[in-house]
Amino acid sequence: MGRALQLRAATAEDREWIHELRHRVYAEELGQHAPNPAGRLRDGLDGDNVYLVAARGADRVGFVSLTPPWLGRYALDKYLTRDELPLLNEGDAFEVRILTVEPDRRASAAAPLLMYAALRWIAARGGRRVVAMGRTELLGMYRAAGLRPVGRTVHSGAVTFEVLTGDVSELTQRATDRYGTVLERLRSAVDWRLDVAFAPRPDGCEHGGASFSALGTDFRSLDRRHRIVMADVLDAWFPPAPGVRAALADDPAWAARTSPPTGAEGMLAEIARARALPVETLAVGAGSSDLIFRAFGQWLTPESRVLLLDPVYGEYAHVTERVIGCRVDRFRLRREDGWRIDPAELSAVVGSGRYDLVVVVNPNNPTGRHAPARELRSLIAAAPARTRWWIDEAYLGYAGPAESLAGLAATDRRVVVCTSLSKMYALSGLRAAYLVAEPAVAAHLRRWTPPWPVSLPAQRAAVAALRDPEYYRDRWLRTHALRSQLAADLAGLDEALVVEESVANFLTVTLPSGGPSAAQLVSECRRHDVYLRDLSPLSPQYQGRTVRIAVRDTAGNARIAAACRAALDELSPAWRPLALTAQPVPAAGSAL
Incomplete structure (x- = not known):
């Protein structure tokens, strides 16, 4: 220029x-x-x-x-x-x-x-x-x-x-x-020439990943999906169950032109059956984001005080801080503690009684750590009566259904459990989710749910998915094996990389200080049509050095490892230190 x-x-x-x-x-x-x-x-x-x-x-x-x-x-x-x-x-x-x-x-x-x-x-x-x-x-x-x-x-x-x-x-x-x-x-x-975009997103939040922009949001070049590895979003690597695919293929023209059941009654009944929950404790939505926006918009005001984990799924900060304008505090998870929740420390913070809502994503995204259900039950039992708990169990299937707090949410009006069917059941494109709450709380949210909240194809797919638990159990076990192999392949690229496995369908890679930034690695991998997620904007805890990588199939994981290897080879020789060498002088000063 x-x-x-x-x-x-x-x-x-x-x-x-x-x-x-x-x-x-x-x-x-x-x-x-x-x-x-x-x-x-x-x-x-x-x-x-x-x-x-x-x-x-x-x-x-x-x-x-x-x-x-x-x-x-x-x-x-x-x-x-x-x-x-x-x-x-x-x-x-x-x-x-x-x-x-x-x-x-x-x-x-x-x-x-x-x-x-x-x-x-x-x-x-x-x-x-x-x-x-x-x-x-x-x-x-x-x-x-x-x-x-x-x-x-x-x-x-x-x-x-x-x-x-x-x-x-x-x-x-x-x-x-x-x-x-x-x-x-x-x-x-x-x-x-900075490793950050010149302008922020209009709403200040990076929803999902950037890989779809490479395909083209006008849907005119979707054939590119065969060349791109979309590891920046946590969509399932496997297809939905055979019954789901059959339902979607069954007269799609009819499904496209026909209004679905108004209140998703059949979907609610199938969720109640599969999860052994009273149907009156359920509310459905077009994905968990729909439920988050709807529920938080009902419960919270700019005067509300909210406690979020840090790091945590970015949509929660977006809704509470930018959309509603709540007063938000962070409960910091620490890398040196394995990103795990310290129950005693969290109990002391919540015990102050100043929070209207505490949000816990479990297993957590992006750290991938799971807090045992017994610990959360004890925390909630000891918490002030005025504090509501929102438990996001989008990835719970990877930890096991026995770890769900849905049963507690069905009886305790302070607790709501939100569950997306997108990631665990390979239904991200269809948008289907539900929450579990005490009947009066659930009824209130259903009153604020518009008719036809979930499309007919999505309702049919959700029902079919819930009827085939064996298929998904097998896919989830396979995900653990694929993740472990990907972790080993990435760790083998450079001994300075820190690879942290999660319990879910992703892992994180942290670059050494003095090496390329996460943004630089992400940018370089895109030259190889491999998309990763830079976690830096979520929290200062990541120090601009950590990327999250979604598990793909064997071929996709091999391309991820190859792209990371090529990116590191390209970046490392060209990189020069961004900081100056420390040479203390007593007369130093500071000014803006």
């Missing part, structure tokens, strides 16, 4: 210029630090920070520094204690630091573009909060961007800073609402 302004992650070659520019600005120009003979400013975070650089051709224009929460320390720690600034303890705050532009380029678009690039990078790593120090004389610019002072002032040398913060989703919305036209104009003029 010639002399277009380039936005990129800093390379090793950028480091001396960054240190030298910092010295010129913060020592010589602003007097924040004393000049030093080397003419360079460094600090103890340089080795771990991420730097984004703006350049025009060979000329570097400016940079911004980002300190991610997984480092466990921030530049602000030098000035304020965690008691004075408790938001630094929340685990999802990214510190934006040292936004610096060459003096003769300060009238250009470099500074706002670097701020925007930092916001997009943070959002792509699951960041939910930004914290920064802004020079008081530039406070108007930061307020215009959506940052707000927290009431803390910091003095460093001759410079005074205000501590600022902002919610990532609100900052993103403000950027698109107020500056969307300008950003769209700049989009075509900027050479964007």
Whole structure:
């Protein structure tokens, strides 16, 4: 793009210029630090920070520094204690630091573009909060961007800073609402080389995967499905049961033009029979998302307080935070604990009595861990009476039907179990799901269910699927074997990869720090028509380094392993460190 302004992650070659520019600005120009003979400013975070650089051709224009929460320390720690600034303890705050532009380029678009690039990078790593120090004389610019002072002032040398913060989703919305036209104009003029899309999705949530866009959402090139491995979505690798296929093939013209049973009565009866549940405890929907939106929309308001696991299926944060606007807290699962729920810790958090709803996906997506039913029953029994529990059992078949809490949900009005038939029964394209609740709760949701909520083909398919448990039990056992083989093949690619199996139809692969990012691996694999899911936007816990891979059949899994091998071979030699080597200097400083 010639002399277009380039936005990129800093390379090793950028480091001396960054240190030298910092010295010129913060020592010589602003007097924040004393000049030093080397003419360079460094600090103890340089080795771990991420730097984004703006350049025009060979000329570097400016940079911004980002300190991610997984480092466990921030530049602000030098000035304020965690008691004075408790938001630094929340685990999802990214510190934006040292936004610096060459003096003769300060009238250009470099500074706002670097701020925007930092916001997009943070959002792509699951960041939910930004914290920064802004020079008081530039406070108007930061307020215009959506940052707000927290009431803390910091003095460093001759410079005074205000501590600022902002919610990532609100900052993103403000950027698109107020500056969307300008950003769209700049989009075509900027050479964007970051491993995150320039613009966010309109609703801020990545529903499903990106693989269908490769097929074509206008359905004119569906023959491409034979060339693409869609491992970014958790659809079943196997076909539905023979009875399902026969039902779908039985006079499809009639099924297409005929209205289904109004309340899906036959489907409800078959679910009740198969699950040994009273039919009055059931409500059906066109997939679990239909049920989530409908139920949460009835129960929750912007004043409601919700507790989500972190990491967890992204649709829950989307509905509660972005659609309804609830006050949402996270219960953090930790990699070092095997991503498992600590029952005592969760019980203590819920026992505070401040939550209207607790959401537990079990087995969890994306961690793939299963919490034993007995532990959840004990947690619920000890929880305050005002707290409702939503248990998502979309993948429970892989753990075993005895682990379901559906029986508890049928009698305890605090508990609702949601079960999708999509993933376990190979019905994702048909959209069929149900929930189990105490009869009065279920009846209320049925009143808010429109007529014909599930199509006739989907109703017939669901009934046929539930009548063939042996077929699916065999497919689920085969899935475990395929997953184990895929895990072994991926682990064999590089000893630095961390492969974590789930109990369900997927696994995760974490790249080493200092290697390619998850986004880079995903992008490179797409060149081989293999689609994986970058988990980075779901949670800072993944540090931008973890991908989720759905289990496919033997041939598909072989293509996944081959694509990952080729991608790593391509990325590793070309990759250069994004962070600067740590060289602590006492005169270091921080500014936005």
